[in-house]
Amino acid sequence: MAIARMRKVTILAYEEFEAPLFEKLRDTGLMHVTKSAAAGVAGQPEEIDSHAEVPEYVKKLSQLAVIKSYFERYNTIKKGFFDMFTGKKPEISFNQFKDAVANYDVSEVYAKVQEHDRKLGDIGEEITGLQQKLEVLQPWRQLDIPLNQIGETGTCDTCLAVVPSAVLGSEALTSPGVHHKVIWEDRGQAGIWLAVFMGEGPGEQAANPLLAALGGTRLNLAREVEDFVDAGLVDDICRAMETRLSDLHKEQATILEKDAEMAQGLLDILALTDYYLDKQNLDQIRKEASRTRFTLVVEGFVKAKQVDEFREQLNCFKDIEIIDEEPGEDDDVPVYLENHPIIRPFEAVTAIYGYPNYRELDPTPWLAPFFWLFFGLCLGDAVYGIMLSLFSWWFIKTQNLEDDRFMRLLMYCGFSTILAGALTASWFGDFPVAFLKGTFIERITSSIAVLDPINDPMTLLLVSLAFGIIHIWVGIIVKMVGTIRDGQLVDAILDNGSWVLFLPGLVLWGLSKAGVIQSGVGLYIMAAGAVLVMISGARNQKSIFMKPISAVGKFYDIVGYFSDVLSYARILALMLASAIIGVVVNTISSLVVDMLPGVGWVVIPVILAFGHLLNLAINALGSFVHSGRLQYVEFFSKFFEGGGTPFRPLKRVRENVSLTD
Amino acid sequence: MFKGMVGSWTLVGIFLLVGMLVLGAFFGEMLGGNVLALMGAGLAVVLGGIGSIVGVGVAGEKAAGITAEEPENFGRVLPLQALPGTQGIYGFLVAFLALIKMNAFGGVLSLTLEQGWQVFFACLPAGLSGLISALYQAKVSLAGMDIVAQKPEESGKGMILSAMVETYAVLGLLTSILLIMFAVKI
Numbered sequence: 001m002a003i004a005r006m007r008k009v010t011i012l013a014y015e016e017f018e019a020p021l022f023e024k025l026r027d028t029g030l031m032h033v034t035k036s037a038a039a040g041v042a043g044q045p046e047e048i049d050s051h052a053e054v055p056e057y058v059k060k061l062s063q064l065a066v067i068k069s070y071f072e073r074y075n076t077i078k079k080g081f082f083d084m085f086t087g088k089k090p091e092i093s094f095n096q097f098k099d100a101v102a103n104y105d106v107s108e109v110y111a112k113v114q115e116h117d118r119k120l121g122d123i124g125e126e127i128t129g130l131q132q133k134l135e136v137l138q139p140w141r142q143l144d145i146p147l148n149q150i151g152e153t154g155t156c157d158t159c160l161a162v163v164p165s166a167v168l169g170s171e172a173l174t175s176p177g178v179h180h181k182v183i184w185e186d187r188g189q190a191g192i193w194l195a196v197f198m199g200e201g202p203g204e205q206a207a208n209p210l211l212a213a214l215g216g217t218r219l220n221l222a223r224e225v226e227d228f229v230d231a232g233l234v235d236d237i238c239r240a241m242e243t244r245l246s247d248l249h250k251e252q253a254t255i256l257e258k259d260a261e262m263a264q265g266l267l268d269i270l271a272l273t274d275y276y277l278d279k280q281n282l283d284q285i286r287k288e289a290s291r292t293r294f295t296l297v298v299e300g301f302v303k304a305k306q307v308d309e310f311r312e313q314l315n316c317f318k319d320i321e322i323i324d325e326e327p328g329e330d331d332d333v334p335v336y337l338e339n340h341p342i343i344r345p346f347e348a349v350t351a352i353y354g355y356p357n358y359r360e361l362d363p364t365p366w367l368a369p370f371f372w373l374f375f376g377l378c379l380g381d382a383v384y385g386i387m388l389s390l391f392s393w394w395f396i397k398t399q400n401l402e403d404d405r406f407m408r409l410l411m412y413c414g415f416s417t418i419l420a421g422a423l424t425a426s427w428f429g430d431f432p433v434a435f436l437k438g439t440f441i442e443r444i445t446s447s448i449a450v451l452d453p454i455n456d457p458m459t460l461l462l463v464s465l466a467f468g469i470i471h472i473w474v475g476i477i478v479k480m481v482g483t484i485r486d487g488q489l490v491d492a493i494l495d496n497g498s499w500v501l502f503l504p505g506l507v508l509w510g511l512s513k514a515g516v517i518q519s520g521v522g523l524y525i526m527a528a529g530a531v532l533v534m535i536s537g538a539r540n541q542k543s544i545f546m547k548p549i550s551a552v553g554k555f556y557d558i559v560g561y562f563s564d565v566l567s568y569a570r571i572l573a574l575m576l577a578s579a580i581i582g583v584v585v586n587t588i589s590s591l592v593v594d595m596l597p598g599v600g601w602v603v604i605p606v607i608l609a610f611g612h613l614l615n616l617a618i619n620a621l622g623s624f625v626h627s628g629r630l631q632y633v634e635f636f637s638k639f640f641e642g643g644g645t646p647f648r649p650l651k652r653v654r655e656n657v658s659l660t661d
Numbered sequence: 662m663f664k665g666m667v668g669s670w671t672l673v674g675i676f677l678l679v680g681m682l683v684l685g686a687f688f689g690e691m692l693g694g695n696v697l698a699l700m701g702a703g704l705a706v707v708l709g710g711i712g713s714i715v716g717v718g719v720a721g722e723k724a725a726g727i728t729a730e731e732p733e734n735f736g737r738v739l740p741l742q743a744l745p746g747t748q749g750i751y752g753f754l755v756a757f758l759a760l761i762k763m764n765a766f767g768g769v770l771s772l773t774l775e776q777g778w779q780v781f782f783a784c785l786p787a788g789l790s791g792l793i794s795a796l797y798q799a800k801v802s803l804a805g806m807d808i809v810a811q812k813p814e815e816s817g818k819g820m821i822l823s824a825m826v827e828t829y830a831v832l833g834l835l836t837s838i839l840l841i842m843f844a845v846k847i
Contacts, residue, residue: 352817
């Protein structure tokens with residue numbers, strides 16, 4: 001059936017085989033390892049040693065993470081647009097992988113990366129510093145006095161200062177004992193060289209009072225340029241700085257070039273990350289096993305039909321005991337869904353909700369036809385269906401997906417969309433009518449149509465609700481089948497069978513009342529069902545007086561079913577939404593023809609392509625989530641328990657790269 | 662009640678609605694049926710639009726944050742961001758249907774006051790339910806992105822949770838469509 005049978009497997013081995021055993025288990029990829037029930041009970045308690053050596057992979061992984069983020073600045077692995085959606089990993093050949101593990105010196109590269117990172121940081125800092133200084137010096141380049149000679153002489157205080165241009169001709173600057181020279185003038189400011197006679201007294205910085213009076217500021221350029229001051233003239237200093245700058249740029253370029261070259265090894269880094277993650281994973285899995293002084297107990301599950309293969313693979317270990325048995329009642333058995341290839345893509349729908357538990361039915365085959373149908377009805381446009389199917393088909397062919405269930409699902413759902421679209425004459429909305437009126441295409445498309453959702457939504461509403469009733473009815477049947485499978489035949493017939501009879505009886509009776517059908521058989525089916533419903537309501541009631549009330553009260557469930565059925569009106573709404581937006585796009589493009597005579601026909605394809613693609617994208621998303629919701633909320637609530645753990649056999653970690661041969 | 666993102670934008674929507682109602686109630690005779698109907702159509706677009714703009718906007722910010730951390734999750738957060746966007750489209754759809762019903766593309770409009778009000782109110786279910794559901798749906802989408810960040814393989818669940826809110830926008834849309842097509846007598 002749909003949920004694969006599992007065998008519980010226990011492996012007993014000498015402890016010395018631990019590492020090779022787990023590696024072998026990983027390589028076979030057949031066993032889902034669980035925590036051993038005996039772990040921590042049998043044998044010695046786990047030794048907790050805080051001084052235990054930190055495993056090598058921890059250090060390597062942290063180094064690799066640093067290298068990876070450093071290398072990614074150079075982005076040497078190109079990713080395609082679709083890879084963002086598929087999560088496709090870069091490919092590496094097995095030989096390159098082996099080579100990387102054997103020869104790549106992570107620590108050395110790490111040290112180099114750290115060094116380069118630091119150097120680049122230092123260089124960057126120095127470059128900004130120099131550029132700022134150059135900016136400050138630039139206006140003073142005309143100064144013909146070396147900077148280191150500006151300062152206090154025996155009798156004079158000389159300095160550079162910035163003053164407002166307005167004071168340049170003022171008396172203070174031209175008075176005796178004061179001498180100045182304008183070096184630059186810009187935006188109301190002027191840079192001057194100033195010499196003030198100090199006389200005989202020890203008047204330190206005699207220029208200061210004068211500058212304060214003028215509203216100027218004294219500059220100490222010599223301090224600003226520090227290391228370069230010996231070059232003498234400002235112009236020379238600037239030149240020295242420029243030389244240094246170009247040296248720095250050259251050094252930077254060399255490092256970047258080296259890094260870019262080194263970053264070619266990004267693929268190796270990713271592969272190595274996977275290699276050490278795998279080690280980490282194995283190490284953690286090993287903790288699940290229990291051990292005595294000399295032996296090791298590994299527990300887990302293997303698919304029943306792979307047990308022989310599993311034993312075969314482990315034959316290489318001589319002194320090892322493998323026990324396989326039927327899982328017990330209390331075991332949390334992992335679930336692997338196994339369906340017919342046609343149904344398999346719909347496992348993606350089940351997986352979104354969660355896996356069934358091991359002991360119940362797999363809902364996938366039951367939900368598959370409904371999901372397929374509902375999606376098609378919601379999207380409901382033949383051309384969109386064709387596009388969706390073709391795109392998914394092309395995607396599966398070209399993208400080499402690990403798990404193509406989802407895209408296959410879309411491809412199948414494209415078929416139902418084509419069907420629904422053809423039946424409702426929706427081909428790119430009303431494209432045939434709007435643009436191809438009178439041609440044979442319009443005649444064909446309208447001749448296969450049976451329903452017009454836009455002008456006759458009532459019929460479609462009834463169709464939607466009818467599908468809803470069938471869906472819910474099937475849900476109750478699945479519950480009945482499950483209960484019978486568990487051996488509770490009476491419960492199944494009374495609790496579920498009653499509704500299985502009652503609901504269609506009610507519908508048939510309603511239809512005959514409304515005069516749609518002539519047969520009165522519905523009344524009898526409904527009556528039979530009603531009796532069973534009442535028995536089912538009454539039988540669990542202890543008190544004899546309360547029994548009639550419980551019996552009648554059971555009919556209250558109808559309210560629940562009724563509101564469930566109403567929820568299917570969304571099928572109509574979504575179908576209308578995609579159909580009408582299609583019509584709107586067509587209408588807008590034909591309006592454009594009228595508005596822009598002549599050039600209108602050029603714009604039409606653009607509007608059509610954009611509008612219809614947008615409609616397709618938005619409504620495909622809506623159709624998917626709403627068809628899903630109808631399964632999860634309305635359908636699953638009738639029978640599904642869930643809570644199963646997915647079957648995840650121990651495998652090599654493939655988080656960053658995928659191996660090719 | 663009117664605090665936070667949902668509250669304040671709901672308030673904006675209600676102000677718009679009340680403003681239009683007051684305008685129609687006091688100046689209806691002067692404006693005429695055509696203007697009332699157009700106000701209704703506009704309101705459907707604007708109310709649904711506000712919800713979707715704000716919703717897709719805040720969801721987009723968070724989606725960008727998650728994509729920055731893990732670029733490969735882009736494909737997972739994108740549908741979550743897109744989900745609150747449908748309400749704006751529903752509003753547009755209703756407005757367009759109203760325009761078709763009024764024969765706005767066919768020639769001269771001449772609606773009576775009563776017909777104008779009919780169109781106005783027929784547009785409201787999609788507009789109002791769209792506004793509020795988009796805002797709340799955005800909140801669920803934001804929370805759904807936490808699922809993507811922590812357990813990327815479970816992101817489908819976030820989408821379904823977010824879609825639960827949209828149910829009511831879909832019902833509002835359906836009601837507006839049916840009202841415009843069958844209840845409004847033009």
